[in-house]
Amino acid sequence: MTSNGLLQITVFFLLVLALTKPMGAFMTHIFEGKRTWLHPALRPLERLIYKLCGIQEDQEHRWTGYAASLLMFSLASLVLTYLIQRMQGFLPFNPQGFGTAHAAQGATAMTPDLAFNTAVSFTTNTNWQAYTPETTMSYLTQMVGLATHNFFSAAAGIAIAIALIRGFARHTTETIGNFWVDVVRATVYVLLPLSVVIALFFVSQGVIQNFASYTKATTLEGAVQTIAQGPVASQEAIKILGTNGGGFFNGNSAHPFENPTPISNFIQLLSIFIIPAGLTYTFGKMVKDTRQGWALFAAMSVLFVAGVLVAYPGEQSGNPILASLGIENHPTATQPGGNMEGKEVRSGIANSALFATVTTDASCGAVNSMHDSFTPLGGLVPLVNIELGEVVFGGVGAGLYGMLMFAILAVFIAGLMVGRTPEYLGKKIEQKEVKMVMLAVLVLAASILLFSGAGAVIQFAKNSWINPTGPATANLNNNGPHGLSEILYAYSSGTGNNGSALAGLSANTPWYNLTIGLAMLIGRFLMIIPLLAVAGSLAQKRIVPASAGTLPTHGALFVGLLVGVVVIVSALTFFPALTLGPVVEHFLMMRHQLFALLLIPVWS
């Protein structure tokens, strides 16, 4: 690790810390319906939307109504996106003619399974991309089909988090808010203004924004190169701000048109964390004890720092096999040393490791380097981050409600140890809450493990419709433990609604499109619905006043406990799978054994 790298990471974290309170305070005002300095400009827009959509601003719903609204909204927008993708050949803003007979050679066909997978992916805030955008999607599809989801899925996530917070903050009431109002406010006051500012900033850094058709260029060698164009900046801002992560280009944030400079890279990192971090303060503010919010922030910070401090040295120490061949592995004045495979030179090792950690801490999934090329330990961090449930700041809203889920579990198990039936923020944690939380934890584990388990062994005939390449493992680039990691990563990323990929897996076949699509739906909705049920149940309860006998949930002790529960629950669930993947790969690498490109198929 270089001191320069560490300094950048430190500055990044300090800025997140500094922005948490203002961001959180602002969101508290928005969701408590108070006026902010943005109201004079945006309130008319908010009211217009209510009027057009027939939303009763002051009407509140029980948790069931709230959940039903969310499901209806998600289903409708999912279907719409599916249709846009399938019909993009007939729609405007399609200079490359995707979906028509004029499409260039090599363009990806928008098959029903791919359209399903992509529609699910963007509806669930996952942004898993089984396709190469610049050879698949028209500008209209990207903007209307996908970028709008980047707003709405993020706004829905924030809304769910706010609803859960209300469950804690309110008492003896049936209602937890109005989904439509929460989504509109999150979009109008939080996501939209910030996206505009960030998009303009990106343009200043060189991110493109146009509707031009692709440029053909002749390189110095005389080869013809197609340079993809498009309205990138407008999508880039919400891609990271809403922890969506779906790139305009296949290269994602490694692409110079998406993320051209170190400063744009830094702003991207910051944008990923700013809303999730701010929500911890919003939480504290809304439950009227900001220490509670900072405790969650602290637990997240511990896990974030731990992740970076494994990933960064993991990448910086590089591959011992190369070192043994006499290749310089240490950073010098002229080269970064370590493992530079799959990394952009303008990002370097520190910023690549940091980006990989941040994007998987949050359920963003944007990448500025290829996770597949990370060392086993460096690559273990993103995978573990996702399997922790993406609660380290996490997706917008999703991180907070995920962490609250673990907090409920931690309070239940450890709270008993103070000799009282467990309470969190004055709310008794009883059967119903525990049942719902366990359901969510169980469903996430089941989705990741069962799909991965099936993926590791399931056999298909070659050239079958479901998986033309043959067995599910035939889509892997690598054999051995790394191949297993690729499968595990794909389903973890899908279930966790992350969307990043370990790559190395050709995922655009009906088998993977459908199973990963299913994993994304499970990971999103079978987590949200139980948690909304928890919110509804908590809102009905009385608030037990705190006393000396109450488990304190704001001190270092609780932070440690929460981190312990997050790590132990996830570690115990995934340890066997991880052992056969990245862990054993690491030990094998230490013994100079590698699992490179799979040239000869093992399966025949």
Add this chain to the structure above:
Amino acid sequence: MLVESQSPTVNILPSKRRRARPLFDPPIVKRAIWDSFVKLNPITMMKNPVMFVVEVGAALTTAYMIRDWRAGTTDLGFTFQITLWLWFTVLFANFAEAMAEGRGKAQADTLRKTKSDTIGHRLKNGDKIEDVAASRLRQGDVVICHPGDIIPGDGEVFEGIASVDESAITGESAPVIRESGGDRSAVTGGTKVLSDWIKIRITSNPGETFLDRMIALVEGAQRQKTPNEIALNIVIAGLTLIFLLAVVTLHPFARYSVNSAGAGQVPSIAVLISLLVCLIPTTIGGLLSAIGIAGMDRVMQHNVLAMSGKAVEAAGDVNTLLLDKTGTITLGNRQAVEFIPVDAISEADLADAAQLSSLADETPEGRSIVILAKEKYQLRGREVSEHEAKFIPFSAQTRMSGVDLDYRSVRKGATDAVIEFVREHGGAVPSRLTEITDHISRSGGTPLVVADGSKILGAIHLRDVVKGGMRERFDQLRAIGIRTIMITGDNPLTAAAIASEAGVDDFLAQATPKQKMDLIKKEQAGGRLVAMTGDGTNDAPALAQADVGVAMNTGTMAAKEAGNMVDLDSNPTKLIEVVAIGKQLLMTRGALTTFSIANDVAKYFAILPAMFSVTYPAIAALNVMRLHSPESAVLAAVIFNALIIIALIPLALRGVSYEPMSAAALLRRNIVVYGVGGIIAPFPGIWVIDRLLGWFRLA
């Protein structure tokens, strides 16, 4: 009210346990061993999801072992040992539960003995007596009991008075008085009349008596899972499912790895089941019901009968304790502490008159006046019979008592009553009197004004004496977050003084039953759980409303029906101990759950490297315990997992040690002991077992 004057210990948990049995009583152990096998019945096992999974696992490995044996596979020793230990795991958990139940059953047997063959003398048409078996007595029947008779059923005394030996129920050998009317009229079936006679109206039908309920309770026949127990069951069942997923999917992952590496083989069913059993929370799963039963039993050992486990659990959650002043916080009787004369009267003269008026006064207050006069002025008791003395006893109308002798009328009593008496005799009220009585009231005492004919001599300061050690107890309660509220019929001034002397957090003065009820409701509306004790019929609604209502055994049937616990010793201070037991119960559950989950870390490090040592030799790096062979590693983990259940039975039955301290301090201690300790402990444990297995050449 019977007040036990045992000096309260400083610690909330007293060391004295009357019904204590040794933890491993041989007959109980013998019965428990037998029961462990009976409980293998899958239908009973299904109620405990964790142990049911272990049983299914054990049955599966047994089936596979038999198949392999038939096929003539050579290496049966390992599978056999694994199978054996899996069955042991189930048996150990059953044994824990049976031990906990056995203690209750033994107690129930003792109680049953008092129940059999009682004959009741039933009164028919007023005075005709017929003897019927107790089991044939119905509600509304009237029986008469003479000395030596066992009272045939629960009832209400409506005529007569008798001393009754209630040791069969309470274990307390000192007899108690039962009489018609008032709060001492309830009698319990199975107790014995020692002297005099009583007529009883039976209030319960056979099978529904207090004794029947008590037997059912201690036996655990009606035991229902408490809300917290159910919630905890959901968590551990959920964890079991998660680990089931982790182990089931390990099979395809292993197949992939073995194919890919081209070495080793997919772990056998026995090994996979071993991993599963090691991971699922068997420690807490096996001990959970034992903890609950033992908690009830511990309450029982304190001579408190909890009507449900839920009540014990609620006791741990109590935020507010309502304690009656008299008998709970104070000794129950006011005592004279000072004579304060008015004007020119000397203190000795006042003492003399006060003593005179109290010589025949058998109330505790009266006696304390005589004692004080003797201690302070060496005034001996005089033989008053030689004078022509006429004693005036205290009555609610006159609110005075005293004596008329040798043309003197000495009176002592409530201030306004004595003033009126003096005025009737043409006397005047000294100006300083009000000052004196106010001063006494303000300091929490009760003034008794003494007058001799038309002359007021002064006042006696009667004071409530706070029991020793109460302040420390309340401090401890405060430290664990429990507020105490003193309930008293005294005026606010007196109440405030006692409250500050005893160190309670708040008080309710001039309390009426309705006010008491309102206070409970107010506390509950604020989200607090309230505990209280009571004995009178007018306490019944409040007892029912409170989250934990402890009725005194000396109290009325109505009170006993309304509360959810009955204190057989009728010691109101015991509420504090019940709270401590409730807390201990919850803590034990939390501690063992944490321990159980924390244990898993080491087991992964034992079993996973063993599973894939051939497929990926590099994985040996994870074998941090350096276990000597894969078989030994798996076996050691399984054995450790089984033995830890046995090792923790005493802890489950006794409960984790509990001293009053803040929640934060408790959590810190328990996380270090059961969380961090739980992660560390299995490493040396498994290592030692591995060495022993190698030593005995078992693996």
